Structure formats: structure tokens, C-alpha cells
Amino acid sequence: MGGAHLPPDHSLGDETTVGGYAAVHARPAAFEGADGMSYSVELCADATGDATAPVGGYLLFLRWRRVGEQGVEGHLETDFIVRGDDETAVLRELGRMPLRTVKATLDALIRKSDAGVPKRKWWDVMRDDD
Template identity: 60%
Template structure:
């Protein structure tokens, strides 16, 4: 059995209210609760855009975690490019400055696009299916 390692936050490493700052302060990606009640962790990724004016773009990858049983990834959502730069590092740094509140808004918008505008959480659906 593997145990987690507690690392105290290093508040001198950045602003924990931003995507990149949170990762720097806590030495792990931020975790958010989606409007569907599921847990998501987020990561900043980048790729070439094919656009000479903005050669690299960065986007958020939200990993959805299982709600019961063994902790495992169940799916993912990803944004379009939301930051750009002359290099992958520049684009990722620009996206890292995004406030976590904006990352939450983007996650919730992706969930709505996937599931529709329902506000029912997974546990409400289970309750209805069980006849409760």
C-alpha cells in the first residue's frame, strides 16, 4: 500500500488563486468540483497551433475521477486553446496566470456542453433510479 506524502504549502512559490500558482504552492495540480458533483483535477498542456502569429496554444485538461471504489480516472474534458505564446512554455505560463475561478467557469461550461443544462447531481439521479 502506498501512502501519500504531506508537503506543506510553499506560499512564496506563487499565487495559489491561479492555475499555475496553485500547482507551484502545493506541488500538485488543483482539484475542482464540477457542476455534476464529480471531482476533477486540472493540468495545463500545450500544442502547436499552425498559426504563425500565435505558434503555440495552451489548454486545460480536466481529469474526471471515479466517485466510488478505487480511485481512478473515469474520463476527461478539455478546453480549446485559451492562451498563446511564441513557445510552448510561454503559452503554458500565460495560462498558468488564469484565476482558478475562471478555470471553474470553463469546467462548468464544458460539463453543460456535454450533459446539457441539468443541475441534478449524480447522487440525485441515483436516488431517483432507486425510487427514493
């Protein structure tokens, strides 16, 4: 069963930022990467190991399967983009990142990684679908 469509609530934030988009649309932002694959983005925080800024925020991009059953087939993540004392404040600051910057960050990660190179050749995909 598919999910119900919820109309956007523009009173919840600025949909041109990654955090605002998630609030307004009640779902993560999604992009087509430079490799042609579909990605969604999550805001994440973790310990930095630095006593002066113990919490760091980063972007986690989930790459969605193109062929076969729906699901995640890989991911990319940034280094810490925002650092601070408090997870809530770090995620709030990270959420202010403009969507165009998030997309540019995704494309840069794809170009730097093996994600831009298909793991399977088209003929292997066709054979596996039979």
C-alpha cells in the first residue's frame, strides 16, 4: 500500500533549505545525482572526539535501487559540516543549508567516489532480471 499524499505546510519552514524542505513536505529531500541515480538526504550528528566541539553534523545520502525491488543500495556521506556543543543546535544549523548547496555536495561526492561508476554492466542487470 502506498503512502498518503500530504499537502505541503509552508508555515513550517523555508523549503529552499534541506531542513525546511523536510519540515514543509514531511519527507526528506531527494535528488538525481550526477550518476543518474536517485538519492535522498538525511541530516545526521555524531561525536567528533573534539572537546571544544563535541558534536558534528553531516549529510547522509541514500542511493535508491533503480532495478528490482525498491530499497537502498548504497550511501555516501560528507565529513562533518557543522560542529558544536549540542546535537539539536548542530542539526538546526545543518538544516539551514540551501538545497542547491546540498545537491552540489552530493554531485561532488559522486565524482570523488566509485558511486559514479556502475557496479554492474547493463547486460548483467538484464540477465539477473530474467
